[in-house]
Amino acid sequence: MRIFEELGLKLTELDDWNCCGATLCAGVSKISSFALTARNLALAEKNYAGKDIVAPCSACYLAFIKTKDYMQRYPDVKQKVDTALAAIDLQCQGKARVRHPLEVIVTDVGLEEIEARVKKRLTGFKVAPYYGCQTTRPYAEFDHPFFPDSMDKLLRVLGAEVIDYPLKTKCCGGAITSMVEEVGLRLNYILVHEAHKRGANAISTSCPLCQFNLDVYQKKTIKEYDLDFSIPILYFTQLLGLALGIGAKELGFGRVMVPVKPLLATVE
C-alpha cells in the first residue's frame, strides 16, 4: 500500500473482506470457493462501485477472475452462487474489474514514469523474476502464460540485472508445502537451486504465497538438500520501494526469514 501511495495511486482496503479460500478451497469444494470470492466481489460492487479491485496475491487474483468467468459461462454456477449470496443480502453482477498490482503499476503508472522516480538504482541486484503459476495461468490477462516479462521489464528499469529464468512460472507448491512437506520442499529446491545456478542473488515474486513458501521454508530446503547458499525472496513491491528510496524497514525487509543484509548493503 505504501508503494501505491508513493506512486500516486489511491488504494482503499476492502472493508470486511473474507478469505477467498485460494486454491485449497477450490480443491475441496468449487462452489464454496466461488461463493466466498463472489462475496468479496459483491461487497466491492456495492460499497466501492466503479473502482477496480486489486488483488496482490496471485491465488486470490486467480480466484476472482475464475469466479467471474465461471459465473458468466456456467448458469448453474451462477445460480448456486446467487442463492448463497442472496442469503446475506448481496448480489454479484460480475462488473468489478479485477487487476494484479504488477499490471496496475506497469500499465497505469508506466515504466518510463517509474524510471524517472528511481532514486537508488539496484545495481548490485541480480534478480530471478518469479511469477509463480497463477499470475499468468490459466488466464493470461496481461502477460504471456509461460514466459511473461512485465516484472522483468520493471526490475530492469529499477537498475537490477535480470537473469534468464525459464522456471519463472513453475509452481512453488503453494499451500501443499504445509501439508505434504517433501513435495513442497522439492519444488522449492528446484526453483532456488536453478536461480542460484544462473547467478541470481535474489528472487522477486509477484505472489505472497510463493514468497512465503520460498522464504519461510528455505531453511528446511537448505537442510534437506544440503545446499551451500541461501537466496533472499522478496515481493516485487519491496524491490520497487527500495529503488524509490523508501526505507528497508518500512518495506518489511526485517520480516523476511532469509538473511537480506548483504543484499541490502549493495543498494547504498
Added chain:
Amino acid sequence: MVSTAAKKNLSQNEQRAMSDEVRIGVYVCHCGSNIAGTIDVVALTAYAKSLPGVEVAREYKYLCSDVGKELIREDVKSHRLTRVVVASCSPLLHEETFRRVVAEAGLNPFCFQMVNIREHASWVHVHEKDKALAKAKDLVRAAVLRVAAHEPLVKKRIPVNPDVLVVGGGIAGIQAALTLANAGKHVYLVERDPSIGGHMAKFDKTFPTLDCAACILMPKMGAVGAHPNITLWSYSEVAQVDGYVGNYKVTVKRKPRYVIEDLCIGCLQCIDKCIYKDMRFPNEFDLGLGKRKPVYVPFPQAVPMKVVIDPETCIRLKTGKCKETCVEACGPKAIAFDQKEEFKEIEVGTIIIATGFKTFDPTKVAYYGYKRYPNVVTGLEVERLLNAAGPTGGELVLKDGRKPKSVGIIHCVGSRDKRYNAYCSRVCCMYSLKLAHLMKEKVDADVYNFYIDLRAFGKGYEEFYSRVLQEGVHLIRGNVGEVTDVALTPDEEGRLIIRVEDTLVGVVRRIPVDLVILAVGLEAQADAQEVRRMFNITCSQEGFFMERHPKLAPVSTFTDGVFLAGCCQGPKDIPDAVAQAGAAASEALALIDQGEIEVEANFAYVDEDLCSGCKACISLCPYTAITFDEEKKRAVINEVLCKGCGVCVAACPSSAIGQHLFEDAQILGEITGLFTNGAKAEE
C-alpha cells in the same frame, strides 16, 4: 419472355408448348414402398386428374425404370401433352432423367416439373398417412399450376479453350501439367519461386520407400522444363482472373530476375565472380539455415536453371554502384539490371490450383522452446540438414558442430490441438518415423518418438512402422509437456530435457536429448484468402480450398472450370497429391475434349426496356456475373457466369430482371397451388 434466338431452335412440339394450349400429364411414382407405403398413390393420381389442364394422370411402381420412362414418352406423343409433372423422389436424383425422357418424346425438357413427394411427404410423415396424402396433394397441385406457366428453354453451348493454367509448381502442379501436356494440351505452369519443385524438392528421403526425394522428382521436373506443350513461368504469380469456365482471361505477373531468361545458360559464372566472395545471406530454400550470394540459383537441380538476382541484397540494385563483375563474367550477356516486372495476358479454358501448403510455426508453442534453444528444429529444417545438397552437406550436426547422440521427435506440433489447428495433418507420423530411421542410420543416435496416436494408414506404411520399431527406436505414447534446459541431475547438464507423461507406463518422465525435432503440421498458405478470392473459390474453416464434395467430388470446386490438386485442398502425402493431380487433369480434359459445355438454362436476364441503369444489381451478384454497358446504360448479365441465385431478380427496383425457370407467373402459380385448396388456375 423467351429470346428470339431461343425461339428459332424450337421444334414444332416445343412451339406448341408456347401456345395457350396447356395439356398436362401427371405421373405419380410408388417408388416401391417408399412412397406407396405411406401415401395412397391411387387417390393422389385421381386427385391429380381433377386438376385444371391435366389431360392424363397415372401412377406406376418405378417411373425411373425403362417401362416407366416409356410410359411417359408414349403419353406425350399419343395425348399431345405440352407439360409433364412427375411426383416422385428428389430432383437431385432424377430431374435430369425425366427431362431427358421428355426431350426424347419431342417436348422441350423445361416444360417439365418434378415434385418430391418422397423426402418431402412420405419419408417425413411416415406415421401420419392422412396428412402425408394431403401434403402430397398440395405439392402436386402447386406443380401443376406452376408448370402451366413454364416456357421452353434452350441450354446454350459455349466453346472451351483447350489451354490450361496450372498454378503452383510443386509435385501436384508438375503432375497435373505433365498429364495434360502429354494429352496434347498446352499448359501454362505458373510458379512463384524461382524454381519448380515445391516442398518435395526440400526433402531428403521420402516414406515409406526411402527414395531420395530429388531422385524421383528431378525426372519429372526435367520433363516439365523440356516439354514442348508446357510454358513454364517461374518467379511469376497470377495477378488477376476474369471470365468464366471455358473462357478465362488471366493476367500473370512475371517478377524481374534481372536476368534475361532466354539468354541465361545456367553456367553460374556470375555467381562465382560476384563481388561478394563468400555466401552470406540466408538462403530461402534452406529455410535460412544456409547462405547464398545476392545472385543465386535456389538449389543445384533447379528448373529452370536460370540465375536470380535478389534486389534486397544486391549492391548494384540497392545503391546503383558496383563493379558488376557478374556482367563481365556473363558470356551470353544475360544480366539486365533494368529489367522490370512484366504482365502477361493469357486465355485458358480451365485452371488447376496446386499452390501447396506451409508448415506450422512452432514459435507459438512457447513451451517447446523453438527459437529459445538452438537445438530445437522443425521436421522441414532437419530435412535440409540431412540432405546432401543442404547447408551442412548432409552432416547432421548440432549448432555447435557436435553430432547428436540422442534425438527426441515430438509428434502433433500444432495439430490435433484446439488452440492451434484442430485437424490431423496426416503426414507427420510417417515423416517422424522416417526421420527416426534416418537418425539411426546417419548418426546411430538414441531416438525417441513422442506420439499421441500412430497414424500409418497408407500402402507400406504399417510395414515401415514395424521396421522402425525393429531398429530400436523408442516410441513413447504421451503428449510432450515441455522442452527445458533446466537440469536436475548431472547427466542432464547441457542437454535439452523432454518432460512427458509416458501414458502406457503411467509415469512422468524426463528424457534428456541433444536434439529436439518438432513434427510440425501442415497449414494453408499465408495468402490463401487472397488467392481464393482471385479465383472465386471457397475455403474451409481451416483455410484449405474447398472441394465441391468431400467424398464424391474431391478435385472440382464450386466454380466451374477451376480444379484443385495437392495440399492446397488439405494435407496429404505425395502418392495422394499425385493421384489428385491426375484426377484434376482428367476433369479438365473432360471439359476440354467435349469442346463445348452446356450452360444451365435457369439464368437471369435483363429487360432493357425496363432497366433504369441504377446499377443496384451489379454489386449484389455473388458470381460477378453482371456488368454495366456504358453505351446503352443498361445492366448486362453474363449467362454463363450466372448461377441463377435470384438475388438480382429480387433486388431490382424496376422489376427489370427476370429469371428463366423462376418467372413470376411460375412462382405465383406454385404459391397459389400450395395455399388455395382446390382453386382453379384462372382465379
